[in-house]
Amino acid sequence: MSTTAKTPGTGDSGNSDFARAGAHGQSRSVPRSESEDPAPKRRAGRPRTSVLSRRLILETGLRLIDEVGAHGVGMRAIAKELGVRPSALYNHVAGQDELVAGVRELISDRIPVDMFVREPWDVALAEWAVGYRRTFAAHPPTIALLAVLPLSEDSVTSQMYDTVISALMRGGWPADRALTLMVALESFILGSALDLAAVDDMMDPGPRRDVPAFSEAYRSRAEHLAARGEGPAEASFQLGLRALFTGFRAEYAALGLAPTSAGAHEAPPAHR
Amino acid sequence: MSTTAKTPGTGDSGNSDFARAGAHGQSRSVPRSESEDPAPKRRAGRPRTSVLSRRLILETGLRLIDEVGAHGVGMRAIAKELGVRPSALYNHVAGQDELVAGVRELISDRIPVDMFVREPWDVALAEWAVGYRRTFAAHPPTIALLAVLPLSEDSVTSQMYDTVISALMRGGWPADRALTLMVALESFILGSALDLAAVDDMMDPGPRRDVPAFSEAYRSRAEHLAARGEGPAEASFQLGLRALFTGFRAEYAALGLAPTSAGAHEAPPAHR
Numbered sequence: 001m002s003t004t005a006k007t008p009g010t011g012d013s014g015n016s017d018f019a020r021a022g023a024h025g026q027s028r029s030v031p032r033s034e035s036e037d038p039a040p041k042r043r044a045g046r047p048r049t050s051v052l053s054r055r056l057i058l059e060t061g062l063r064l065i066d067e068v069g070a071h072g073v074g075m076r077a078i079a080k081e082l083g084v085r086p087s088a089l090y091n092h093v094a095g096q097d098e099l100v101a102g103v104r105e106l107i108s109d110r111i112p113v114d115m116f117v118r119e120p121w122d123v124a125l126a127e128w129a130v131g132y133r134r135t136f137a138a139h140p141p142t143i144a145l146l147a148v149l150p151l152s153e154d155s156v157t158s159q160m161y162d163t164v165i166s167a168l169m170r171g172g173w174p175a176d177r178a179l180t181l182m183v184a185l186e187s188f189i190l191g192s193a194l195d196l197a198a199v200d201d202m203m204d205p206g207p208r209r210d211v212p213a214f215s216e217a218y219r220s221r222a223e224h225l226a227a228r229g230e231g232p233a234e235a236s237f238q239l240g241l242r243a244l245f246t247g248f249r250a251e252y253a254a255l256g257l258a259p260t261s262a263g264a265h266e267a268p269p270a271h272r
Numbered sequence: 273m274s275t276t277a278k279t280p281g282t283g284d285s286g287n288s289d290f291a292r293a294g295a296h297g298q299s300r301s302v303p304r305s306e307s308e309d310p311a312p313k314r315r316a317g318r319p320r321t322s323v324l325s326r327r328l329i330l331e332t333g334l335r336l337i338d339e340v341g342a343h344g345v346g347m348r349a350i351a352k353e354l355g356v357r358p359s360a361l362y363n364h365v366a367g368q369d370e371l372v373a374g375v376r377e378l379i380s381d382r383i384p385v386d387m388f389v390r391e392p393w394d395v396a397l398a399e400w401a402v403g404y405r406r407t408f409a410a411h412p413p414t415i416a417l418l419a420v421l422p423l424s425e426d427s428v429t430s431q432m433y434d435t436v437i438s439a440l441m442r443g444g445w446p447a448d449r450a451l452t453l454m455v456a457l458e459s460f461i462l463g464s465a466l467d468l469a470a471v472d473d474m475m476d477p478g479p480r481r482d483v484p485a486f487s488e489a490y491r492s493r494a495e496h497l498a499a500r501g502e503g504p505a506e507a508s509f510q511l512g513l514r515a516l517f518t519g520f521r522a523e524y525a526a527l528g529l530a531p532t533s534a535g536a537h538e539a540p541p542a543h544r
Contacts, residue, residue, distance in 0.1 A: 150473065158486055188463055188516075192463070203424055213447070243456070251518075
């Protein structure tokens with residue numbers, strides 16, 4: 001295989017795919033686009049055979065999804081991008097379902113959860129929401145894809161959820177309510193991530209006379225935001241987050257909830 | 273063109289496309305799948321030439337998006353589905369951008385807004401959120417597509433926004449804050465619509481021992497919801513909506529806001 005070949009081989013044996021990946025020239029390595037995520041960068045001199053890993057396959061899948069959208073990014077496209085046969089990928093990723101699940105794991109794994117071991121439930125939960133939104137907004141095409149994806153049985157996303165729900169339960173929330181609340185917050189986070197991924201003037205009604213209140217609001221918002229140096233998506237996220245937590249705390253107070261004897265600040269078993 | 277032909281003609285003139293559409297047999301009409309939206313149904317005996325309208329093109333586009341996803345649904349696919357040449361569509365819809373914008377209009381137009389003329393701002397806004405979520409959840413692939421789409425200059429979506437913002441301003445909200453609040457609520461609505469489109473057991477952690485709090489919460493929620501006959505997405509939407517509006521009312525109270533003299537409802541809205 002030449003160093004410029006990006007198409008997979010046509011043979012039916014996958015045995016030599018590691019060697020094929022290793023045959024790439026040092027200066028070329030894995031073919032990449034200019035807009036790539038820098039995460040999978042390799043050190044010079046590291047054995048080429050380590051190029052083809054589950055991690056690299058998932059990182060490549062995520063990069064392709066970011067570049068061309070969620071549709072059509074499958075094992076074949078990733079193999080082509082990596083310059084190996086599709087069959088070689090199956091040593092690391094069982095198929096399309098595991099690929100999509102794995103991409104979700106990659107993203108979930110970047111959402112900070114360490115605040116849950118040191119902050120009260122509401123402070124930690126709000127910080128989690130901020131990090132969660134920021135992480136997903138960096139990969140807009142994944143939002144709708146992953147928002148409806150069932151959890152696999154070894155998902156690290158489940159570990160993140162466990163950390164969140166543990167913290168809510170230590171705070172005094174009943175288990176069932178903790179889950180319902182987390183999902184409600186997650187809906188706001190994912191909707192806000194979509195909003196953050198849109199252009200800032202998405203809500204511009206344009207020059208028209210039949211929507212005077214909307215037009216006035218759009219102009220007025222632009223002035224207020226310019227004065228504060230804040231983006232429109234950020235302003236709405238902050239207003240919504242504040243409102244949600246006012247409501248969560250009111251519900252907490254109304255239910256007469258209190259932290260369990262384990263205490264909100266005792267070191268819980270964090271997963272990461 | 274035979275009544276079974278679904279591929280567009282290969283000639284370069286679009287002049288006869290109306291006649292071609294009209295050549296479909298009475299019993300066949302426009303090709304449809306079983307999962308179609310019933311909206312574009314036609315009366316028997318109505319002239320065939322009226323089949324090809326902007327409305328039908330958009331309805332067909334929406335149906336195809338629902339069936340195969342947002343990607344790859346363009347003028348060509350719609351022409352094929354309708355059994356006409358792509359060129360015939362351009363008499364009604366200028367191109368892909370107008371197509372997607374038009375599909376958004378179709379959906380937006382189904383969101384009820386009549387409550388804004390008779391209810392206080394918070395009651396009307398909560399009812400709007402319920403209808404908005406239900407309308408978009410019926411077309412899951414459109415959610416992420418339309419959430420980031422700029423408004424066209426003749427958009428009926430802008431008219432919906434004008435109705436909402438007018439009501440908030442009559443309620444006493446400053447124009448800029450009204451828009452920021454509406455977008456925050458919209459983020460929650462669209463995230464909740466995605467959640468409603470997912471399978472009910474999406475959050476099932478499966479049989480594993482390392483996420484005990486999450487597993488307990490999932491089991492406990494299933495019991496509580498079964499007792500109430502409520503779905504998990506509905507429970508989270510209701511909890512989040514209640515929390516958001518508790519927060520919106522608290523912000524309203526803290527700002528010392530009151531309905532303007534133009535407002536139909538002088539009394540501050542009561543908690544529901």
